[in-house]
Amino acid sequence: xxxPEPGSIGELGEFGLIDxxxxxxxxxxxxxVGPGDDAAVVAVPHGSVVICTDVLVEGRHFRRDWSTPIxxxxxxxxxxxxxxxxxxxxxxxxxVAFAGPADLPAAWAVAxxxxxxAELDDLDVALVGGDVTxxxxxxxxxxxxxxxxxRAPVLRSGAQSGDRIAIAGRHGWAAAGLALxxxxxxxxKKLVDAHRFPMPPYAAGPLAAQSGATAMxxxxxxxxxxxxxxxxxxxxxxxxxxxxIEVPDELASAASAYNMDPREWMLTGGDDHALLATFAKKAxxxxxxxxxxxxxxxxxxxxxxxxxxxxxxxxxxxxxxxG
Amino acid sequence: xxxPEPGSIGELGEFGLIDxxxxxxxxxxxxxVGPGDDAAVVAVPHGSVVICTDVLVEGRHFRRDWSTPIxxxxxxxxxxxxxxxxxxxxxxxxxVAFAGPADLPAAWAVAxxxxxxAELDDLDVALVGGDVTxxxxxxxxxxxxxxxxxRAPVLRSGAQSGDRIAIAGRHGWAAAGLALxxxxxxxxKKLVDAHRFPMPPYAAGPLAAQSGATAMxxxxxxxxxxxxxxxxxxxxxxxxxxxxIEVPDELASAASAYNMDPREWMLTGGDDHALLATFAKKAxxxxxxxxxxxxxxxxxxxxxxxxxxxxxxxxxxxxxxxG
Numbered sequence: 251x252x253x254p255e256p257g258s259i260g261e262l263g264e265f266g267l268i269d270x271x272x273x274x275x276x277x278x279x280x281x282x283v284g285p286g287d288d289a290a291v292v293a294v295p296h297g298s299v300v301i302c303t304d305v306l307v308e309g310r311h312f313r314r315d316w317s318t319p320i321x322x323x324x325x326x327x328x329x330x331x332x333x334x335x336x337x338x339x340x341x342x343x344x345x346v347a348f349a350g351p352a353d354l355p356a357a358w359a360v361a362x363x364x365x366x367x368a369e370l371d372d373l374d375v376a377l378v379g380g381d382v383t384x385x386x387x388x389x390x391x392x393x394x395x396x397x398x399x400x401r402a403p404v405l406r407s408g409a410q411s412g413d414r415i416a417i418a419g420r421h422g423w424a425a426a427g428l429a430l431x432x433x434x435x436x437x438x439k440k441l442v443d444a445h446r447f448p449m450p451p452y453a454a455g456p457l458a459a460q461s462g463a464t465a466m467x468x469x470x471x472x473x474x475x476x477x478x479x480x481x482x483x484x485x486x487x488x489x490x491x492x493x494x495i496e497v498p499d500e501l502a503s504a505a506s507a508y509n510m511d512p513r514e515w516m517l518t519g520g521d522d523h524a525l526l527a528t529f530a531k532k533a534x535x536x537x538x539x540x541x542x543x544x545x546x547x548x549x550x551x552x553x554x555x556x557x558x559x560x561x562x563x564x565x566x567x568x569x570x571x572x573g
Numbered sequence: 574x575x576x577p578e579p580g581s582i583g584e585l586g587e588f589g590l591i592d593x594x595x596x597x598x599x600x601x602x603x604x605x606v607g608p609g610d611d612a613a614v615v616a617v618p619h620g621s622v623v624i625c626t627d628v629l630v631e632g633r634h635f636r637r638d639w640s641t642p643i644x645x646x647x648x649x650x651x652x653x654x655x656x657x658x659x660x661x662x663x664x665x666x667x668x669v670a671f672a673g674p675a676d677l678p679a680a681w682a683v684a685x686x687x688x689x690x691a692e693l694d695d696l697d698v699a700l701v702g703g704d705v706t707x708x709x710x711x712x713x714x715x716x717x718x719x720x721x722x723x724r725a726p727v728l729r730s731g732a733q734s735g736d737r738i739a740i741a742g743r744h745g746w747a748a749a750g751l752a753l754x755x756x757x758x759x760x761x762k763k764l765v766d767a768h769r770f771p772m773p774p775y776a777a778g779p780l781a782a783q784s785g786a787t788a789m790x791x792x793x794x795x796x797x798x799x800x801x802x803x804x805x806x807x808x809x810x811x812x813x814x815x816x817x818i819e820v821p822d823e824l825a826s827a828a829s830a831y832n833m834d835p836r837e838w839m840l841t842g843g844d845d846h847a848l849l850a851t852f853a854k855k856a857x858x859x860x861x862x863x864x865x866x867x868x869x870x871x872x873x874x875x876x877x878x879x880x881x882x883x884x885x886x887x888x889x890x891x892x893x894x895x896g
Contacts, residue, residue: 282621283726286806288659288791289625289719291726294617298605301701302612303716305670307708336611347628347670347714378624385630387709391670393626393716396612403606403614468611483609 259359260352260384267356267382271348271363278376280342290378292343292395300339300396300403304329308388317446319358322390323365324447329470330394331373332450332523336468338404338459339396341452343376346392349385362390365447373452401459404527409465409484411547413528416539417495418458419451420444421473422512425519426501429510440500450523457536458527466527472518474555474562476526481553484528489556490543492517517557582682583675583707590679590705594671594686601699603665613701615666615718623662623719623726627652631711640769642681645713646688647770652793653717654696655773655846659791661727661782662719664775666699669715672708685713688770696775724782727850732788732807734870736851739862740818741781742774743767744796745835748842749824752833763823773846780859781850789850795841797878797885799849804876811851812879813866815840840880 254260283291306326334341427445469476477488505512577583606614657664750768792799800811828835
């Protein structure tokens, strides 16, 4: 029998790893009890808490030989934080479950947590607890909580006929980056980086809620696929006019270089965590959003998404387990 | 290329699986937004929320050929709920991240969730959201939140010299069950069942808090190992008198049949999720607890656990990654 790999999380042990990844955590005024007890306690001044959980799995959501641990940590945090802001809430704290093989370098786990913590620090979100355990592959589950600050949550089900549809944040960037990478290109760097980790428009969520957004969703599967979630939950049609989608220069030039349609990326690419929202006709839509269409009552075909006059039945987004 | 396994979660797909495992969820008055949106919203009437996360990994915490999916679901829920009550809080809601291989029978995932839901239903705890994804092996992360109902949280760090030490709930039962199973025995059923899933004394947590418990911990690693967490956090000595530990008939008779010491199981066995607490000398200790010792100021050897006059430095409990 040999001992654990030098420098591995197996050598460090559970409690040693916890000490390392929680070292120097910043103080947060809303944290009543931080890591180290059976559970954490977080102040909730407005009577309700928003909660969601997201898991990233090695080999499924990321590969350790393709992504840096910092990128993976950022992505893990972003996936949950984006869901919180999509309710119109401000994220306040997360707990993290980390599983990995005993021979995983401790430096990898520490860097992954550093990426996660960097994403949290940008938003004053506290890391208040977690669990670490051994497993055959790396798996990171981030559960985030948030505060609606007295507002009602913005659901997927509130879109009304006549509302305008608007989107905030990058979309199609991660898909473009992946398309470039899979063809062997390493540039433009901005697009390739967008595939490494998202930059969700966090501030847009609470702003949309303040402006009376009637429905909102975090785009993780693609604009069309996630628009369909709003359409079905609200029992309406979402009419998107692709001419209204502003194509950023970065996407336009990459697409023309490779003879592709940038709007394809922007309509179907996931993983950027843009925010799609609907607003009543008279609402003042925050400047982070671009209006891309409007809501109509459903017709004979039922609720769904219409892009440039065509009812889109499949296409865009993906579902886990299935192809 | 062949299609997905008939009856597998791969055939069912992500959204199909979510529909199945959330079917017929009971209504809870404290749930403002349940599953199906970007995040859930739970009422928090008392100004703070308690939160913790626990992960169970196939091959590490359970084996699919040794445990039923119902047992595994119960265990996954119990691990998190016990941490919440160990703070003196009432659990209110959970979110669950479920990862499993695409060829996992959908019936297994549904039964696992049924076990989890049964454990929640017993306590009026709501399943408010989750995430499902594919992975090489099954991994279940349960994040629970709870309500202190206006009380201060009971930390590990509050034990004071002169306090009495008391324990509620079964301890040593899971270890005894495992010892029997590993010797090829299938009875007594009560002990074998205790290894399959715990029966934490959930009500004891809030009761202890109401009675002014000064410190409390959920025993997941073993009485001695977890008592040491209180000792170190409170910077005191915990003196345990093993003669005060009431040995249940079930453990006594199994131990005598196999020529073992039942107190060994009760002092070092984990996974039962008993609650260990300390109370000021004059406190009225709830009847669910048994007094097993007292707290003293630390001596030259520093904080720690003394059993029957001996300072116990190692022994009892286990640490992940390490042996």
